Structure formats: C-alpha cells, structure tokens
Amino acid sequence: MKKELLKGNVAFAEAAIRAGCEAYFGYPITPQTEALEHMSKRMPELGRTFIQAESEVAAINMVYGAACAGIQTMTSSSSPGVSLMMEGLSYIAGSEVPVVIVDIMRGGPGLGNIAPAQGDYNQMVKGGGHGDYRIIVLAPATIQELIDLTYEAFGLADKYRTIVAVLADGSLGQMMEPAVLPEMRPVRPVDKRPAWALTGAKGRDSHFITSIYLEPLDEEKFNQKLLETEAKIEANEVRYKELLLDDAEIAIVAFGTAGRVAQTAVKIARENGIKVGLLRPISLYPFPTDRIRRLADQVDGMLVTEMNSGQMVEDVRLAVEGRLPVSFYGRMGGVIPMPEEILDEVRKLKASITEKV
Amino acid sequence: MEKTEMIESLIYTKPRSLQPIGTHYCPGCTHGIAHRLVAEVIDEMGIREQTIGVAPVGCAVFIYNYFDVDFAEASHGRAPAMATGIKRANPDKFVFTYQGDGDLASIGAAEILHAANRGEKISVIFINNGIYGMTGGQMAPTTIEGWKTTSSPMGRNVELHGYPIRMSEILAQIEGSAYIVRRSLHNVANIRRAKKAIRTAFEVQRMGLGLAMVELLSSCPTNWKISPDEALKVIEEKMLPVYPLGDFKVDPAIQKHGKGW
C-alpha cells in the first residue's frame, strides 16, 4: 500500500471503515468533526449505517444498541461530547458489548477551547462513567498509529467484549502526515454475529442484555468477571515504545503528542551529551507498570510530561513505588509544550542529580 | 372434567411470548395488562422469533424477565436511541421500546422526539400513569395539576413545576411519526381498543412507515395511594379530561389498509 498524506480525523474514520465498522453514530464537535463528515459520505456509499444523532447522549446509546445486535460499531467525539457519553459507556461496560470510541481531546474543563490537550486521561483511563470498570485505552502519537490502533481496536473490543478507546488530542485529529491505510475488511456477515447478540430468538432461547444486577452478590460476581477479563487484558495488551533507554540516566515518560514532543527533546539532549531516553506508553490501560518499575531501578531521574496538570504522572508514581522521585512538567489549556521546554526540565533534573552525587 | 379443562384452556392461556412466571408488579398495576397485550399481538403476528424489545428504567426495568423475546436494557430515557441502533443493525426485525412517563417524557424527551423525527421504524409503548413508580411516587412530567406526590407535597403547581405534558399531541406534529394514538387501560372496552392500537403499531413497523407510538393511560394504585378499582376510576375521571383518547396521527397507508389486521 502507498503512503498518503492524511488528516488524522479522516484517517481514523477510514481506518474504522476498513476494519469493518458497520455503523457509526456521532455528533459534530471540534476538533473531530471531519471524522463524522467522512463517515457521512463513506458509510452510505458502502451501504452501511451513519446517523448524526441529536446529541452525544443519543449517539452512544445508538452505538450501545447496535453493539447489542452484534455488529461492529463506533462513535467519535471530543472532550465535552465524551463527557456526555460517559453514562452510556458505563452501561456498555456493564453489558460487556464491544464498542470502539475515539476521543480527540481538547482544552478544558467546561467548554474550554478547541486546542489540543490531554486533560481527559483520568476520565478515560480511570473510568469516567460510574461503577467499577476499566476499558482498554490506546494513545497514538502519529497518524499512522492513529490508523493502526483504530483498525486494531475493533478486534480487541470483540476479543475481550469491552470498550476500546483511542485517546488522541486535537493536534492528531487536525494534522496531516503521510501514512498507509490498511486493507478493507468486509463487514461481519449476519450469520457470523456473536451468539449473545440480539437478533431475534429464532431457533434458540430468547436472551437479554442488561447491566442490572439487583442482588449485591450477583453484581459482585459480575464485577469479578470483569476483573478476570481485565487480568487477561493486563497480561496481553500492554504496549509502549522506547527510545534510547538502554544507557539512559534520565527517562522521560510521555504519551501521545507530548511523547512526540519529548522525542525531539531527547534527540537534542543526546546531541548535548545528556543520556536521556523516552518511554512512550501506548496502552494507557493496561498501563506499562512493570516496564516503568524496571526503568526506575535503572535511571537516576524520571520526568513525566503531559498536556495537562499531571494525570498519568500518578500512575507512573504508583509504578515507581517510591524508588525515585518523579518530576513533572505539564502545559495545560490547549498549549503544546515545545521541545525546548522539556529539554530545560531535563537539564534541571540532570543538575539536581549531579548535585546529589 | 374433560370439558372444563377444554374451556379453561380456551379462555385463558399465557401468551407464548411471555415467560411462564409471575411479575413483581404491585397488585392492581396495569403494567401486567400492557405486557399481555403486547405479547398477544406478537403471538398473533407470529413474530416472536423476530422481535427485540428495549426495556426502560422505571418499574418495567425487568420486563425482559417476563417476555420470551430478545431484549436489551437501556439507560434512563435512551430506549429510542438504543432501539435505533438495534433496528439499524437488524432492519428486518421488529424492535419495540416500552417506556414510562418519566423515561419517555422527561429524561428521554430528546431521544423520543428525534427517533420520531428520523422516522425510525420502531414501535413505542408509552405507559402514562402520571407518576414515578419505581422511585416511590415522585412528580412526573405527566402529573396532573394539583396532584400530590412525594416531590409535590402541596400538589402540582403549574406555576412552579410546569404543565402536564402531552407527548402524543407533540409527537403527532413530527413528520417522521406514522402512528400516534392514546388509549386507556381502565376498563375492558378500552383495553380491547388498546390492543388493536398495539397491533397497528407493530403492523406500521412491518409496513416500514415510520415511528409508531401507543400511549396507554395507566394506573399506579400504590403510589397514588388508593385501591386498584379506585385507581381505574381516577384514570376515567381525572386523567381522560387532561389526556383525551384518540388518534393523533394515522399515516394514510394505515387508513387505506382499514382495520382488519
């Protein structure tokens, strides 16, 4: 396949189509609207379902319904819209139906702005909706990763009967970069829908999909089942990317666009003789806890940088378990940090380590 | 002996589309009647194996335990959106929602309005008893002026709480709706009319005409704090003047078809 110059929002929408997404339900919101627009053109062209819902609340519940019917389905939105979807996501988690959601984050809280931000790490990774559940959260840093992770998300959602969220920021939605689109997979044939799907009780007992377990012991049993699934996810689906960590004395941990910016900072730092490397978590849940712990035993200093006030850093500190102090540098409100800013932080950290020695 | 058995089985059997179990509904509640009417229609149309129901949040939250058809449980008010997703994924199946007045007319007002506006080919059974049953008798959007509830202890004051909302009249204005009627469950004659309307609502789906809704005036003796027979009288005397029965929207294709389903 040939590389094309692709805008992130269009790229992930097309990747979803090629993964076999049969129904898309969404609502316009900047900076992800181009995805909805792409779907509005392509889905009917392919004889698939596109609905511009009356709200994000309705959109996620349409997704919920379509997923209950056993088809591959998705929605996409940006921070305030995703907040509205949180109720639906909790119900979906409580029903164990596979759903894919792409969140192109913007600055907040509130209406905030439309600039790129990572302020919804906690919302997506820590649940967001009510109740005890975790969802797979994948954080791309390039358009190619955005494509690949969206494509893969459908299979993961099916495999674990879970929600898979692709968590990116506005810059990934809006920027263009050369990337290769995957092959077109056909949509799932009607007779290949999962056994639990709601398709009418023909030749079998009727069944229902619900998230209600009125008896606390039944609910706990269900929670236990979710935990078992999560254990499998944690064992199999940890993803991250490393850059120059082998001999690193300082490690930066950053995801998504912040990770990309940090990559440039690492390059400049290396040119200046500072032994720094980068760990870029791709799966935010499951979090690369073990890798970070091992890293903590190796390096003298650790810096987390995010486009928020410090959210993933809490998970890094949990992973490090006090082995060393973890510094944090964040830009908020839709501001992307510049490589030089991160470099300054690395220098500061380096100086403080040298001082101690 | 043999004769008696024959007569019993002829007069009353549980519809095939219902599970052979009792319900959790309070004595005198009309949910049981509404369930039975829907089940009888599904049986008569022979569509049990092609039907998918969507349950609400409210007293009917466990409806899927009572029906022997595929069912999904929606979050509060979102049944029409969920049904949209199910119907779009299964365009050849019959999809219906079963919703109360809090679910449909309050928290889910946007979802029902827009499902109707898209002309979703689903059937909606709307139970209007003017009160929140499951949470214990709070004011509903359909609560009649002056009625005392646990959240309008001095009686519904329309200056403070707004007016009882007439969903059938509203949805009849929407171009995508095909069949919008209000019926009542307060006596046998009306129950029979209600069943015919439910049948029509499902036939409308078969004909692919658009959204069909049957509003059923219903009782809630427990939260109205009166006896079941008094409750039926309340429907007749207090609710009917505010919620007149009638056909608010009937697609010409249905009229053409006549009454003989």
Add this chain to the structure above:
Amino acid sequence: MQTSIIISGFGGQGVLFAGQLLAYTALDNDLHVTWFPSYGPEMRGGTAHCTVIISDDEIGSPVIRNPDAAIVMNLPSLDKYEPLMLPKGVLVINTSLVDRSVARQDIDSVMVPASEIADELGNRRLANIIMLGALLQRLPFLSIEMLEKGIDAHIPERHRDMLDANLKALHRGFSEAS
C-alpha cells in the same frame, strides 16, 4: 536534516494550502513530513497559519518554537514570527500587505510584493504560490522542479484550469527572490 517552515497570513490567503503543497511534495519525494494547522473559527477570515516540518528522518514534535523559515503574508504574522526566527533563517515577507521593514539583521529577509504580482498575473489568490517560489530560491529544501510536479499532482480538480497560472506564479516568485 530537518527543515521547519511556518506559513502565516489572513484566512483566505491560501496559507494552509501552500503548506499542504509542501507536504504533498515532500511525501512524493519520500521525505518525512508533518503539516500542522491552526484550526477553528480563525479559519474564517482571522489569522491562519500552519507549521510544516520536512525531514529525511522520523519527525518527533510537529510543533516548533523557532522555525528555519517563515512565509508571512500580512503584518500581524511578521510581528509574530520575526522575533521567533532562528538565526540565518529565511523570512519571506509579502510587502504588499506589510508597511514596515525587518529589524533583525541575523536573518535572511526576502521582500516580495506578492499580492501585487498576483494581481499582475491576473489572480490575487496566486500570492501564496509566489511566496513559495521565493522561499525555495533562498532555501532549497525542495527543488523548484519537485514543487512544479507537486502542484501538477495535487492542485484540486476544480482549480485545474489554474495550473499554468500557478506554475507561472511559482517561477515568478523564484526569480523575484534571485
């Protein structure tokens, strides 16, 4: 080797498209590239800008503080980017809409009355291409031939009749900076 370019001007001056043209051309020549736009309400008549990074190696940050080159189509853009230019950077200025000179002596300033030349060529919307031509004369991170091919391959179908005019504008800008 990595080159970062910022193109900035009023919405409607074609700054986003000029950046895309560089990006497409870079891709066609097997280079790494990122195109990062300003987006949102400012697309409608306010200021618009994009950052293009072209590299023979994987690109980290898609944003930069100090560009190697900038095309400024109006005065607010000059005011914003002149102080941010890297020393020895190339700053191409549309003098048709800028009424001041450049203060910095450590950068290569290229003065091009692009809007006027575009008028002369018969279409004011060619100003962005004229500016690209001027930039490539001073900082040949892509050759003029590469960009010619890029325009030919990526000009929107509805503007196909403007192909020759665009190529002419490109060369005119190039010679203007010579």
